Amino acid sequence: MQLSWIRPAKLVTRVLTEAASPRQMAWGFALGMLLGLVPKGNLTAVLLSVLLLSLNVNLAAGVLGTLLFSAVSPVFDPLTHRLGYWLLASHPLEPLWAGLSQVPLFPWTRLTNTVVLGNLVLGLWLFFPVWWGVHCAIRHGQPVLAERLRRFRAMQVLGGLETVARWRQP
Amino acid sequence: MIRWKYLAPRIVLLLLAVATVWFLLNPGLKYLLERTGRKLLSAKVEIARLHTSLWHTRLQLDGLRVADPKAPMKNLFEADRVELVLDPNALLRGRYVVRRAQVRGLRLGTPREVSGMVEEDGWGLPQVDAERLARQWFERFSLLAKQQIEQEANRLESVRLVREMAQRWPAEYEELKRRAEILKSKAENLRELCRLTPQNPAEAVENYRRVIDELNRLYDEIAQLRGQMEHIGTQIQRDQQALAQAQQRDLQRIDRLLQMDPLSTEGLSQLLLGEEVGPLARRVAGWIAWVQQRIPDEPASAGNPGPQRGIDLLFGPAANQPQWLVESILFDGQLQCGSQQLAFTAAADGLSSDARLYGKPVVVKVSVRGRMTLAAIAELDRTGPEPVTRITVNCPGLVQPERVLGKPGQLALTVSSGSAHLWASLELRGETISGQLLLQQQPV
Numbered sequence: 001m002q003l004s005w006i007r008p009a010k011l012v013t014r015v016l017t018e019a020a021s022p023r024q025m026a027w028g029f030a031l032g033m034l035l036g037l038v039p040k041g042n043l044t045a046v047l048l049s050v051l052l053l054s055l056n057v058n059l060a061a062g063v064l065g066t067l068l069f070s071a072v073s074p075v076f077d078p079l080t081h082r083l084g085y086w087l088l089a090s091h092p093l094e095p096l097w098a099g100l101s102q103v104p105l106f107p108w109t110r111l112t113n114t115v116v117l118g119n120l121v122l123g124l125w126l127f128f129p130v131w132w133g134v135h136c137a138i139r140h141g142q143p144v145l146a147e148r149l150r151r152f153r154a155m156q157v158l159g160g161l162e163t164v165a166r167w168r169q170p
Numbered sequence: 171m172i173r174w175k176y177l178a179p180r181i182v183l184l185l186l187a188v189a190t191v192w193f194l195l196n197p198g199l200k201y202l203l204e205r206t207g208r209k210l211l212s213a214k215v216e217i218a219r220l221h222t223s224l225w226h227t228r229l230q231l232d233g234l235r236v237a238d239p240k241a242p243m244k245n246l247f248e249a250d251r252v253e254l255v256l257d258p259n260a261l262l263r264g265r266y267v268v269r270r271a272q273v274r275g276l277r278l279g280t281p282r283e284v285s286g287m288v289e290e291d292g293w294g295l296p297q298v299d300a301e302r303l304a305r306q307w308f309e310r311f312s313l314l315a316k317q318q319i320e321q322e323a324n325r326l327e328s329v330r331l332v333r334e335m336a337q338r339w340p341a342e343y344e345e346l347k348r349r350a351e352i353l354k355s356k357a358e359n360l361r362e363l364c365r366l367t368p369q370n371p372a373e374a375v376e377n378y379r380r381v382i383d384e385l386n387r388l389y390d391e392i393a394q395l396r397g398q399m400e401h402i403g404t405q406i407q408r409d410q411q412a413l414a415q416a417q418q419r420d421l422q423r424i425d426r427l428l429q430m431d432p433l434s435t436e437g438l439s440q441l442l443l444g445e446e447v448g449p450l451a452r453r454v455a456g457w458i459a460w461v462q463q464r465i466p467d468e469p470a471s472a473g474n475p476g477p478q479r480g481i482d483l484l485f486g487p488a489a490n491q492p493q494w495l496v497e498s499i500l501f502d503g504q505l506q507c508g509s510q511q512l513a514f515t516a517a518a519d520g521l522s523s524d525a526r527l528y529g530k531p532v533v534v535k536v537s538v539r540g541r542m543t544l545a546a547i548a549e550l551d552r553t554g555p556e557p558v559t560r561i562t563v564n565c566p567g568l569v570q571p572e573r574v575l576g577k578p579g580q581l582a583l584t585v586s587s588g589s590a591h592l593w594a595s596l597e598l599r600g601e602t603i604s605g606q607l608l609l610q611q612q613p614v
Contacts, residue, residue: 039479039480053173053176053177054172054173054176054177055171055172055173056171056172056173074479077479077480080480081479081480081481084480085481085483088483089483094485097483097485098485098486099486100485101259101484101485101486101488102259102486104225104258104259104262105262106259107259107262107263107488108262110482112482112483112484112485113479113480113481113482113483114480114481114482114483115479115480116479116480118480
């Protein structure tokens with residue numbers, strides 16, 4: 001039995017069964033999506049993580065969004081590279097980037113990297129549609145799904161499977 | 171909206187970390203620098219005051235004294251102030267850009283009130299085996315010297331000629347010996363033929379005819395051998411002449427090489443500048459050479475960037491910043507030159523790991539003031555395809571003692587004591603050197 005699929009399944013179940021408001025879940029997922037899209041190891045990703053953890057949003061939904069979009073983010077790299085390059089190489093924006101480059105700590109944000117900037121812009125552009133989509137989906141589908149998952153004791157089953165998988169792990 | 175339970179402890183921790191750095195950075199760094207310096211030099215390193223500014227990435231050391239490990243009652247050097255200002259943004263990008271470096275009030279070999287010797291505390295640097303290092307150096311030096319001598323010897327014409335003769339003459343001798351042996355055996359055969367007793371007159375006639383034929387062939391071969399011997403005789407004379415001429419030319423070449431010695435850097439500066447200024451000029455030239463050695467002609471290879479997502483675009487001054495760059499470095503202080511105490515200032519601008527990317531040449535300015543004045547400016551340009559070095563030296567008011575140029579008793583020129591003005595402007599472009607050297611003295 002693989003822990004790698006049990007944990008995400010447990011996380012999804014927890015998101016769906018938690019008594020958080022759809023608003024908090026949507027905010028958490030959208031912020032997680034933004035964090036997941038941006039390549040890690042830079043100040044932008046750190047600031048987004050701090051934002052996700054500091055705001056009163058659903059953390060499980062945030063972690064789910066982060067994991068999901070971290071996995072699919074490299075697929076968008078060719079697109080986001082072109083988007084980032086277009087923004088960075090555009091002549092009218094050159095003074096802005098030159099000015100920002102002189103700001104202390106700005107180099108650590110790596111916003112002059114084509115993929116980092118492209119992914120951030122893509123994430124901001126997708127933010128509201130994702131928030132709205134998740135909000136609608138949770139508001140309409142979550143109570144029914146949560147009820148079914150509770151009836152089948154999904155959390156307990158997954159918890160048991162996780163314990164067995166850990167025990168059998170070499 | 172804000173999760174204070176998460177944020178508040180982290181803000182407190184951050185503030186604590188900032189406060190710790192604020193209060194402990196200067197004493198901690200001072201202790202670290204003193205201790206590291208002490209371990210590296212095995213002598214006391216003292217810093218009167220240290221001040222750092224993280225916001226401006228500036229480090230300032232006041233009253234730096236480094237003891238001489240070989241003479242504990244003397245300082246290796248001391249400086250009133252050492253200041254280093256780094257570019258914080260370049261540092262965040264992993265590049266080392268020194269905006270300004272200053273060493274003010276530098277003095278060498280000053281006396282100390284307290285001994286600069288340090289007690290061993292167990293984790294010092296490993297002792298250097300000087301004898302082994304010296305032996306290794308000597309072995310390497312002797313090998314290099316041997317190679318150099320062999321190269322020089324191979325260039326001599328007489329050596330080449332002697333080597334060629336040493337191969338040719340034994341072969342010639344062997345050939346002669348072989349032919350002599352053949353002749354000897356043929357003569358033996360002929361004698362045997364003469365001793366034969368014929369059975370009948372017809373056989374006797376046939377025998378005599380064979381003997382006569384053999385004799386004729388023997389005479390021909392002896393004549394050929396004699397001709398070869400005569401040729402060898404003339405060859406020996408030609409070789410002797412060639413060897414004598416080669417020796418003559420080699421001696422002339424060696425003479426020319428030996429005549430270069432008086433024109434060596436030390437000899438020339440000694441002759442032109444006298445004993446007082448010569449060492450100073452050599453020291454200034456040494457500083458310029460030191461800077462020149464540290465400028466790479468070719469930029470270091472960036473290597474394989476490895477897999478990474480996207481590309482980083484650089485803007486503003488960062489776009490043409492090399493891996494390391496010293497925009498300005500300045501030294502000033504006192505210098506002991508013979509019996510004289512001289513004030514000096516040395517500055518270098520634009521030292522970088524990639525001059526082509528930086529696009530500016532390195533400028534070194536050295537100025538010495540005291541009983542005499544010396545100013546030197548060197549521009550080391552590595553931005554083009556060919557390295558170019560321009561050096562200008564100005565040394566007015568040189569007090570010159572009376573000198574004799576040439577050999578007294580033969581042809582010699584006596585120059586009376588007086589005040590001289592030395593000015594030189596040289597340009598080194600690749601392997602060629604050009605320029606002007608002017609030495610003016612009143613009265614001569």
